[in-house]
Amino acid sequence: MEDTTPLRRLPEDAIADILLRLPSKYILRSGAVCRAWRRITTSPHFLAERARRHQPVSILAHAYLPSAPWARGLPGGFGSEEDTALEALPVASPEDDRRRLVRYPATIPAHCGRLLASCAGVLLFRKAAGLYLLCNPVARRWAELPRLPDDYCRDRDPEYGFYFHQPSGEFRILCCSLTRRVWYIVSTGAAGPRHLEANPDPDLINEFVRPLLTTAAIPVPLHGNLHWPPLWLCAGGESRIMAFNTVSETFLQIAGPKSRAPRMVKLFEMEGLLAVADFGEEKLVDLWFLEDYVGERWAHRYRALAPWKHGSQGRPRNHWGMQSVAVAGDEEGNVIVGNNDALVVYSTRMKKTLRTVDSAVQRKNRVFVSMHVFKGSLVQHPCFSAPNSDDFPLIHSWS
Incomplete structure (x- = not known):
């Protein structure tokens, strides 16, 4: 029938x-x-x-929870009395919309299970020295990148950027070996590391960029380039931004906004524009936007009240203090900014602070804001597969 x-x-x-x-x-x-x-x-x-x-734009936060009963005593020494849950906190949605993405043991050794970056709905973890794990928590898929040869594993924190290469459909990591004096690419579509043809002096580039694990701001992908926040000033007071063209695989510099403290800025992407949040002043956060990408013309559009009270210990005081600060913008003109001492949502359209994010600043909740930005994706990439407990030992659950 x-x-x-x-x-x-x-x-x-x-x-x-x-x-x-x-x-x-x-x-x-x-x-x-x-x-x-x-x-x-x-x-x-x-x-x-x-x-x-x-798929809202979110910042990522780590929440610490009692371990799942079924996960205690896992093989490989991963058993733990406490779990780390990675949660997505949407920029402007109600706090109840916070979503738990993945959960894993809190006592994983420091050299593995580290979240390095997020791009196009995919999380990059360092699973072990020279071995990387890609995880799409929305589609519930994962992939391993080719393990690096032993002589590439001698470098500490070689990862400098993570991006999706549109022409090839590959996820790639930009790495640098200081012992071998080479820049190289690790990708989902290759059997091993591939050296850059135009190999710049690592010491020259490292004056302006930092590895993913030690940087104060994750590089932002936009218009085929990875962008790092400015670390120095020109003679005229303008800052310069180091960028990496993911197609030509060459480094370049573009103009940054004027800033009295270029080491106190965060880059982010908002409504298709490269943007900067400048924390150089005590009471205000200046928001700049690169209105003309080709002409490198910046516009100072907004001055938001800093989320921290005057003299607060939570306000970043130097470049390293910026590691704990989160900044992200959505398509509705909202910007979330702050850390675990004060986190607020500012509306650029209404030019006012909309609300505070109380759940992230209450110590009893044991939620710690990160500098990573996440936007989920359901795209099924061919290199990803559905995990089982044997292949995916670091993850207890997807929620």
Whole structure:
């Protein structure tokens, strides 16, 4: 007998519109209902529309929890009485929308299980020396990058950037070996590290950029370039930003905004523009936007009240204090800024502070804000697979 349920009679466009309204975990499950739904939910148009509608820009925070009972005494020494949960805190959504992404033992050795960066909905972890793990917590998929040869593992913190290479569809890590004096790329589509053809002097570049684990601000990908925050001033008072072109694989410099304290700034992307939050003043945060990328023209658009009270211990005092500061902007003109001593959401359209994020600054919650920005993605990259407990020992659960 022919199925005459209402959903069967609906056109695919209407079904797609209904499915777009579901939470991500139910979209993933809906593909098992029938082939038609699986075809709809895996189509490029559906995934692009889903990303546009439902994946908010978030900052990442670490929450410490009692360990999951089933995870204690894991093989490999990963058993722990406490877990680390990685949570996404949307820029402007209610605090109840905070979403737990992954959960793993808090006592993982320091050299592995480290979150290094986030890009295009994918988290980069250092699983062990020379071995990296890519994790898409929304699509619940993971991939391992090719293990580095032993002679590349002698360098401490070789990772400088993480990005998605659009022409090849690969996720790539930009690395530097100070012992070998070379820059190289580790990617999902290669069997091993590949040296840059134009290999600049590492000492020259390292004057202006820092490794991912020690930087005060994660480099921002935009228009095919990775951008690092300025670390020095020109004679005229302007700052300069080091960038890496991910297509030509060359380093370049672009103009930065005027700043009296260039080491006290954070780069972020907002509404398709490169932006800077300048923390050089005690009571104010200056927001600059690169309005003309080709012409390198910056505009000082907003002055927001600093989230910290005057004289607060939470306010960053130097370049290293910036490591604890989070800044991110969304498509609605909202900017979240601060750390665990004060975290607020500022509206550039209303030119005022909208609210404080209390859950992240209450010590009893044991939530620690990071400098990482995350926007989820349901895109199924071919190099990713669904994990099982044997292949994915660092993760207890996806929520």
